[in-house]
Structures are given as C-alpha cells and as structure tokens.
Amino acid sequence: MPKILLVEDNEMNRDxxxxxxxxxxxxxxxxxxxxxxxxxxxxxxxxxxxxxxxxPEIDGWEATRRVRTAESGTRVPIIALTAxxxxxxxxxxxxxxxxxxxxxxxxxxxxxxxxxxxxxKQA
Amino acid sequence: MSGLTTxxxxxxxxxxxxxxxxxxxxYCEMLLEDATDAGSxxxxxxxxxxxxxxLDRINAAVPPSRGEISEADFAALRNALREPQERxxxxxxxxxxxxxxxxxxxxxxxxxxxxSAAERLLTVELPQGGGATHVAITVEYPTHxxxxxxxxxxxxxxxxxxxxEDNRAVLERRLRRQGHxxxxxxxxxxxxxxxxxxxxxxxxxxxxxxxxxGLAVLERIKANPATRDIPVIMISALDDVAxxxxxxxxxxxxxxxxxxxxxxxRARISASLEKKRLRDIELEYLREVGRVIxxxxxxxxxxxxxxxxxxxAQRDDExxxxxxxxxxxxxxxxxxxxxxxxQVNALRREIKEAKGATREATPREASHLPTGELxxxxxxxxxxxxxxxxGMVYRALDRELxxxxxxxxxxxxxxxxxxxxxRFKTEIRLARQISDKHVVRTHDFGEKDGxxxxxxxxxxxxxxxxxxxTRGKLGVAPxxxxxxxxxxxxxxxxxxxxxxxxxxxxxxxxxxxGVLKVMDFGVARLADQSSQLTEVGxxxxxxxxxxxxxxxxxxFDERIDLYAMGVVLFECLTGRLPFIASSPVALIAKLMMEKxxxxxxxxxxxxxxxSALVLRLLAKEPGQRPASAAELVxxxxxxx
Numbered sequence: 001m002p003k004i005l006l007v008e009d010n011e012m013n014r015d016x017x018x019x020x021x022x023x024x025x026x027x028x029x030x031x032x033x034x035x036x037x038x039x040x041x042x043x044x045x046x047x048x049x050x051x052x053x054x055x056p057e058i059d060g061w062e063a064t065r066r067v068r069t070a071e072s073g074t075r076v077p078i079i080a081l082t083a084x085x086x087x088x089x090x091x092x093x094x095x096x097x098x099x100x101x102x103x104x105x106x107x108x109x110x111x112x113x114x115x116x117x118x119x120x121k122q123a
Numbered sequence: 124m125s126g127l128t129t130x131x132x133x134x135x136x137x138x139x140x141x142x143x144x145x146x147x148x149x150y151c152e153m154l155l156e157d158a159t160d161a162g163s164x165x166x167x168x169x170x171x172x173x174x175x176x177x178l179d180r181i182n183a184a185v186p187p188s189r190g191e192i193s194e195a196d197f198a199a200l201r202n203a204l205r206e207p208q209e210r211x212x213x214x215x216x217x218x219x220x221x222x223x224x225x226x227x228x229x230x231x232x233x234x235x236x237x238x239s240a241a242e243r244l245l246t247v248e249l250p251q252g253g254g255a256t257h258v259a260i261t262v263e264y265p266t267h268x269x270x271x272x273x274x275x276x277x278x279x280x281x282x283x284x285x286x287x288e289d290n291r292a293v294l295e296r297r298l299r300r301q302g303h304x305x306x307x308x309x310x311x312x313x314x315x316x317x318x319x320x321x322x323x324x325x326x327x328x329x330x331x332x333x334x335x336x337g338l339a340v341l342e343r344i345k346a347n348p349a350t351r352d353i354p355v356i357m358i359s360a361l362d363d364v365a366x367x368x369x370x371x372x373x374x375x376x377x378x379x380x381x382x383x384x385x386x387x388x389r390a391r392i393s394a395s396l397e398k399k400r401l402r403d404i405e406l407e408y409l410r411e412v413g414r415v416i417x418x419x420x421x422x423x424x425x426x427x428x429x430x431x432x433x434x435x436a437q438r439d440d441e442x443x444x445x446x447x448x449x450x451x452x453x454x455x456x457x458x459x460x461x462x463x464x465x466q467v468n469a470l471r472r473e474i475k476e477a478k479g480a481t482r483e484a485t486p487r488e489a490s491h492l493p494t495g496e497l498x499x500x501x502x503x504x505x506x507x508x509x510x511x512x513x514g515m516v517y518r519a520l521d522r523e524l525x526x527x528x529x530x531x532x533x534x535x536x537x538x539x540x541x542x543x544x545x546r547f548k549t550e551i552r553l554a555r556q557i558s559d560k561h562v563v564r565t566h567d568f569g570e571k572d573g574x575x576x577x578x579x580x581x582x583x584x585x586x587x588x589x590x591x592x593t594r595g596k597l598g599v600a601p602x603x604x605x606x607x608x609x610x611x612x613x614x615x616x617x618x619x620x621x622x623x624x625x626x627x628x629x630x631x632x633x634x635x636x637g638v639l640k641v642m643d644f645g646v647a648r649l650a651d652q653s654s655q656l657t658e659v660g661x662x663x664x665x666x667x668x669x670x671x672x673x674x675x676x677x678x679f680d681e682r683i684d685l686y687a688m689g690v691v692l693f694e695c696l697t698g699r700l701p702f703i704a705s706s707p708v709a710l711i712a713k714l715m716m717e718k719x720x721x722x723x724x725x726x727x728x729x730x731x732x733x734s735a736l737v738l739r740l741l742a743k744e745p746g747q748r749p750a751s752a753a754e755l756v757x758x759x760x761x762x763x
Contacts, residue, residue: 009386010142012236016149023156033390054138056390083141089187105145105178108152 002119003027005046007037007063008081009055013104017050020108026115034058042070047119053082053093061096068097077118081106126193133189136197139247140181143240147174147211150233150240157230166218170237173210177244180204204244211241277396279324283307284314284340285358286332290381294327294358294388301389311335315343318350325395327379330359330366338370345374352402354395408442411435415446422453492517492532492574499571502530502578513537513646518581527581528566531646538575551577553621554645561612563632563642582640587691588628596698599728605631606692607759608639613688613752617681621645626687627668628694666707667700671714671743682745685755689740689748696733697725701741715743732762 004026008014018028029046031037034055041049041063049067053060064078080093080101090101100114127133151171158164184200185192215238219231281303283294291307298305306321308314312335314328326344330337337357344350354376359367367378376395379388414435421427435446492515494504502519505527509516514532521528538544551568558564564580587605590597597605609631616623623630623644632640670686672679693701701719704710719741723734736758742748749755 012146012240013142013149016146016153016233016236020149020153023153056384056386057394083138083145104141105148105174108149 001025001027002047003029003045004115005029005031005037005040005049007031007034007041007049007055007060008052009033010052013052017106024108024112034060034063037063038066038070041067041076046076048115049076049078050115051078051080051098053080053089061092064093064096064098079111079114079118126191126195126197128191130190133185133192134187136192136247137181137185137187140185140244141178143243144174144178144181146240147171147237148178150237154230154233154237162221163218166214166221169214170211170218173207173214176207176210177204180207208241208244212238215241277393277400278302278304279392279396280304280322281306281392282314282317282321282323282326284311284326284332284337285329286310287329290329290358297385297388298392301385301392303392311337311340314340318344318347318353323353324399325392326353326355328355328357328375330357330370338366338373341370341373341375352399354399356391356395411438411442411446415442415449418449418453422456427453427457491515492530497522498530499569499576502528504530513643514576519578521578528578529563529581531577531579531643533575533577535573535575538570544575550621550645553619554616557616557619557621557644559612559615561608561639561641562615562644563640565644565646577646579642582632582634582642584632584634584640586629587631587633587695590633591628591694591698596726597695599696599730599733602692602695603733603759603762604637605633605639605695606688607756609641609688609691610752610755610759612639612641613681613684614756616641616644617684617752622681623684623687624673625668626684626691628691631691666710667702669714670745672745674711674714680745681752682748685740685748685752686742686745688755689737692737693719693722693741696722696729696737699725730762736762 004021006014006018006021006028008017008030009032014030014032018030021028029040031040035057037049037051037055037060038058040046051060051064055063058066060080060082064080067076067078077099078097080089080096080098081104082089082093082101083104093101099118102111102114127136148171151167151174155164155167155171158167180200180203184196184203215234218234219226222231222234281298283291283298283305285291285294285307286309288309291309295305295307306317306323308317311332314326315335317323318326328337328340332340341355341357344353344355351374355370355374357367357370357375357378359370359378359380367375370378376398377391379391411434414432418427418431421431430450432446432450436443436450438446492498492504492507494506494517496504498504498519501523502521505518505520507515508518508529514534514537517530517532519528519530520526538547548568551565555565555567563582566578566580568575568577570576587597609626613623621644623641625643625646626641630642632642634640666674668687668690670679670683673683673686690701693699702710702713702717704713719738721734722737723729723731740748740755749758
C-alpha cells in the first residue's frame with residue numbers, strides 16, 4: 001500500500017483530503033506545518049508527499065527545498081498543492097523541487113492521476 | 124480610493140475565497156461516494172453543483188493574472204456568489220433534516236463543515252476605508268478552529284501597536300483567546316511611553332503609522348538597553364516586503380502579514396517567545412562560561428579565590444560539573460603552589476639575609492629607579508631584585524596590561540652609540556620571538572628620559588647562582604635536570620638564530636615548581652659589541668664562562684653557549700670553576716693552555732659518562748664540542 005505524507009495546516013482540508021485518499025487505498029500520514037513536514041519527510045518511509053504551499057512556520061516552497069537538500073539517494077516525488085492564487089505558482093513550485101503541481105479545490109480524479117503517474121514512474 | 128491594488132493582495136483574496144470551496148467540493152464528493160438513498164444524493168449533487176458554480180464565478184471575477192480589484196468589482200462578485208451560496212445552505216439544511224436523529228455523527232459533521240465553509244465565504248471582505256497602502260482583508264475564522272482557541276503554550280504580555288482601530292481590535296481579541304494579556308497603542312509615541320512604564324514580553328508593531336512609523340519605533344526599542352531584548356514582530360501588508368526586510372535587518376524578530384491568520388499569529392508569537400527563552404538561556408550559559416574562563420585566567424595569574432564559581436557550580440548540567448571539578452582542582456593547585464612558594468621564599472629570605480650586608484653596600488647606579496614610583500607612565504616599581512654588568516633589575520607592576528614584569532635598565536655607557544642600539548633592537552626582536560617554557564620571555568625595549576630598559580616576563584624563583592652560593596654544589600640528578608632544560612632552551616633559541624652569549628648561573632632561574640627558565644637571551648649582544656667592553660668594571664658577563672674563541676674576540680657561533688653550559692655544569696657538579704685564576708690575564712692563559720680537571724676527580728659521585736660529557740662541552744676547539752644543542756639533548760637523554 002503506497003504511503004503518502006500530506007502536509008497541510010488547515011484542519012478541515014487535512015481531514016477531507018486524507019479521508020478521500022484512504023478511501024482510494026493509500027496509507028496517509030499527516031503533518032500540520034512546514035517544519036513538521038520536513039521532519040517527517042526526512043525521517044523517510046513515504047512513497048509520495050502532497051505539500052500545501054501556504055503553511056505556517058515555513059511555507060511549502062521552503063519545506064520542499066529543505067526536503068530536497070536533506071535527501072540522499074532516492075528522491076521522493078512531491079506534488080505541490082496551492083489555491084492557485086497567483087499565476088507563476090506552478091513555476092515556483094517546480095523550481096523549489098516539486099515534481100508536479102495541483103490546485104485547490106482538489107479535483108480528486110486529476111490529483112489521483114498525478115499521484116499514480118509519479119508512483120508508477122518511481123516503481 | 125479603495126480596493127486591492129497589488130497582485131499579492133489579490134492573490135491573498137483568491138486564496139481566502141478558494142479555500143472554503145476546496146472544503147465544500149471535497150466533502151460533498153466524499154459524502155456522495157457514501158450516499159445510498161436518492162434524496163441525499165440529489166441534495167449533495169445540488170450542493171456540489173452550487174459549489175462548482177461559486178468557483179467558476181470566482182475564477183471569472185478574479186483570475187490569477189489579475190493584479191488589482193476595485194471595490195465595485197468585489198461588490199459585484201459578492202452579489203454573484205449570493206445565489207449559489209443560498210443553494211448550498213438550503214441543500215445542506217434539507218440533508219440534515221432528512222437524516223434526522225439516526226444520522227452517522229461523521230456524516231453530520233461533514234455536512235456541517237460544508238455549511239460553515241459556505242458561511243465563511245460570506246465573511247470574506249475587502250478592507251473598509253483607509254488608504255490604498257493599507258490593504259487588509261478581515262477574514263473571521265469559525266471559533267471552533269482548533270488553532271485559534273485553547274490556552275497558549277506560553278502566556279505573554281503583548282503590546283499591539285497599530286493606528287487602525289479594527290486591526291487592533293482583531294489582534295486583541297485573537298491574542299486574548301490564545302491566552303495572552305494585551306495592551307494596545309494607537310501610535311508609535313504612545314507605544315514608547317507604555318514600554319517605558321510596563322514590561323512586555325512581545326511587541327506587535329505595525330510598519331505604516333502616521334506620526335512615528337514602525338521602523339522608527341523599532342529603532343528606539345532596540346537602542347534602549349531596557350527594551351532591547353523584547354521580541355518585536357512587525358505587522359505588514361503582504362505587498363510591503365521591502366519594509367519588512369528593513370525592519371528585520373534592524374532587529375525585528377519576525378513579521379506577521381495582514382490579513383491576520385490565527386494559526387500564523389499563534390505560531391509567530393510562540394516562536395518569538397521560545398526564541399527569546401532560548402536566547403536568555405544561552406546568554407546565561409555564556410555568562411557562566413565567561414566566569415569559568417575568568418577563573419582559569421585567575422588561576423594562571425595566581426589570584427584565584429576559592430568559591431568564585433559557586434554559582435556556576437550549582438547548575439545541574441555539564442557546565443556545572445566542569446565548574447565543580449575546576450574549583451576543586453584550582454584549590455588543590457593553589458594549595459600546592461602556596462606550599463612551594465613558601466619553600467622558595469624561605470630559601471630566598473635565607474639567601475637575602477646572608478647577603479644583606481653586601482647588598483646594602485652596593486653603590487646606587489646612575490640608572491637607579493626609585494621604588495613605589497611610576498616608570499615610563501605605566502610600570503610601578505615594586506622592588507629592586509638585582510644588579511649586574513648590564514644595569515639594574517626591578518620587579519614592577521604593569522598598570523596597562525596588569526600583572527608583574529621584570530624591568531632591566533641598561534647602563535648609559537652601553538647605549539651611547541645609536542647604531543649599536545639599532546643592532547641591539549634587532550637582536551631583541553629576534554629574542555622576543557622565542558616562545559618556550561624554559562625561556563624568560565622578553566617583552567619590549569624602550570627608552571624613557573634617557574634610561575634604556577628592557578621589560579620581560581617576571582618569574583618568581585631563585586637563580587642557580589643563589590643555589591650554588593648557599594649549597595656549594597648540587598647533586599648529579601639536579602644538575603642533569605638543569606642540563607636537559609637548559610639544552611632544550613638552547614635548541615629553541617639557536618633555531619631562531621639567537622645565541623645567548625652569556626650563559627651563567629646568574630641567568631638561570633628555577634621557578635616555584637622547579638622549572639628552569641633562562642634569562643637574557645640576546646641581551647649580551649649589546650655589551651658584546653660595545654667598544655667599552657674592556658673598560659674595567661664594565662665587563663659584561665663573567666670571563667669564567669666564556670669560550671676561548673669568544674674571549675679572544677675571534678669569530679664564533681652558537682657553540683659558545685655549549686661551552687658556557689659546560690662551565691655551569693662543572694660548577695654545579697663540583698662547586699668550583701674549571702679554572703681558578705687570580706687575575707683575568709692569568710685566567711686567559713689557563714683557558715688557552717690548560718686542560719680542566721675531570722669533574723669525577725673532584726666529586727666521586729659524578730658518573731664517568733657525565734664527567735666526560737662536561738669535558739667535551741669544555742673543549743677548546745669548537746669542533747670537538749657536541750655539534751649543536753640538539754645533539755647535546757640527544758647525548759643527555761642517552762645518559763638517562
């Protein structure tokens with residue numbers, strides 16, 4: 001069962017998205033801010049990370065950079081999630097080291113497609 | 124003018140509008156996956172459709188490329204959203220009514236979340252009034268947001284400084300809810316007054332204020348030692364990155380963007396408090412490390428008072444343990460040093476008393492310095508500790524650097540020729556570079572009111588001359604101990620190109636712990652070059668320790684130091700000089716013609732190998748002596 005780390009500060013967003021992913025057969029771990037996300041990600045054991053970009057403590061871009069810096073060997077795919085507030089969000093996410101990007105409100109099928117594509121690529 | 128005028132502010136608005144939509148659509152889709160009865164499905168489909176409708180309208184009104192939005196545009200969007208929002212309220216109401224009491228608690232909670240997200244959408248507002256530079260969007264989060272409620276990790280007394288009343292009100296309410304106590308100031312001057320009178324843990328400071336802006340207030344807080352350590356969090360609009368950077372450069376701890384996100388507010392405040400707490404701990408730690416270092420310096424200077432580390436020793440961490448161990452060790456060292464010093468002092472007193480009469484009779488030198496007076500503006504002359512061919516030696520207190528030094532004044536006759544003084548300075552510069560525990564450190568060469576003087580490390584101890592004078596001769600073991608330390612010091616000096624030229628028992632000091640220290644490296648150079656060398660009474664050094672080549676004024680090298688050392692060792696072992704003569708001329712004759720007796724013949728305790736080595740050092744031909752001080756060190760270590 002692929003294991004996903006969801007980094008999201010909004011409690012309801014976290015609840016909603018994690019439950020939907022569990023329903024689709026993923027195991028989901030939760031981090032509530034950027035620092036926690038980096039700590040959990042670098043501890044390892046995840047097949048993919050969903051990273052909200054607007055996070056307290058350190059934002060998703062910074063968290064992604066830190067995960068990438070700490071990584072050695074395997075590179076865990078990271079999908080950035082943003083409210084698509086600004087044009088340029090996608091480029092910023094990719095530049096920080098994300099592998100893909102999706103917007104909120106989440107279209108689950110589209111997001112699942114991206115998750116599966118990245119997990120397939122990895123396997 | 125009102126509305127949003129920067130891309131960042133519009134982005135923030137999009138974020139605020141789209142976040143509730145994410146919840147409405149997400150929860151609805153999930154609820155639909157579980158819904159089995161047709162009525163529920165229809166109501167959920169309706170809610171989902173209304174949510175997507177809202178999203179379309181938001182995207183149309185505020186596309187990501189949009190850099191600004193007017194108040195009129197926003198009002199139009201609010202109007203357009205009202206209809207789909209109503210649909211969400213009525214559909215979710217009917218869902219809750221249909222389900223009734225038998226409803227699954229989680230399903231009910233999810234439906235309520237959809238409703239509350241739709242409500243939140245209604246509360247998104249543009250700032251009312253205020254200038255265009257003040258962009259603030261007030262978004263009230265539902266009170267059950269876990270991040271906004273509950274006691275704070277650390278409760279703090281917070282000062283909120285903002286010229287806008289609604290901003291102050293929002294912050295005050297949020298902070299109180301998070302468990303802090305709050306005072307508000309409507310402007311910079313009031314804030315500074317309040318900071319004078321009250322102790323705050325954190326200051327939230329608006330950047331843009333009419334009378335005294337945030338930057339100016341920050342600078343005054345940081346310039347005042349009483350308020351310098353209070354963390355200051357700047358409040359700024361999202362588009363005002365430049366001022367935030369300026370503030371952080373001037374010591375602001377953090378910044379808080381408008382609109383105020385309760386999670387962020389809580390995180391920043393607790394992070395600032397935590398950082399301050401850690402900094403305070405670190406500062407205290409460093410202060411105590413400083414005390415330990417101070418104590419170590421005091422031990423070195425011999426001024427350590429037991430118990431000076433009592434406070435640090437109370438810590439229950441590693442530093443506390445270090446302080447306890449250090450204190451115990453320092454006290455032991457102090458006891459031992461006191462004991463040794465007492466012994467040496469007793470010996471010194473004995474020697475002084477024996478020589479008392481002669482010292483009284485010594486005529487005052489031209490370069491005599493009165494004790495108790497300040498010499499060269501910084502040296503307090505404590506006592507006269509010797510006189511010799513070069514001049515007088517004093518013990519003095521260096522007022523500038525602290526600690527004691529020895530000052531050696533030079534006879535005026537020795538320093539008459541300016542070019543000689545220059546060459547002497549070169550020699551002293553070389554000698555000053557010798558850093559070795561067996562070499563008395565030379566500090567400086569100077570002149571004050573016509574008196575030339577050298578300052579050097581002051582060593583509390585007695586000279587080998589004094590030892591020989593009181594004891595006659597030394598045993599074999601002490602002599603070898605002196606020999607190996609002296610040879611070592613010569614290795615170091617010769618490597619630096621410095622020949623001592625005047626090795627004799629008067630220049631060999633034994634400090635309180637028995638370590639040999641050689642004085643006056645390079646100093647003899649002055650006398651050596653002086654044309655007045657041969658004048659009676661000015662002969663520097665004792666001819667008895669001079670190698671034949673030095674005595675005859677031939678060219679010589681560092682092996683003259685080895686010869687002089689041979690004489691010193693001879694004297695230590697036998698209690699007499701190798702050649703005994705009634706006049707300098709007779710001495711020169713013997714030095715040139717006669718072989719010295721073997722030390723073992725004069726003292727049966729001297730082993731033959733030691734005796735032979737001393738004779739080798741006393742060889743008239745430099746080539747027959749050990750080739751260097753380094754070789755001598757090896758030969759001595761072979762003796763065991």
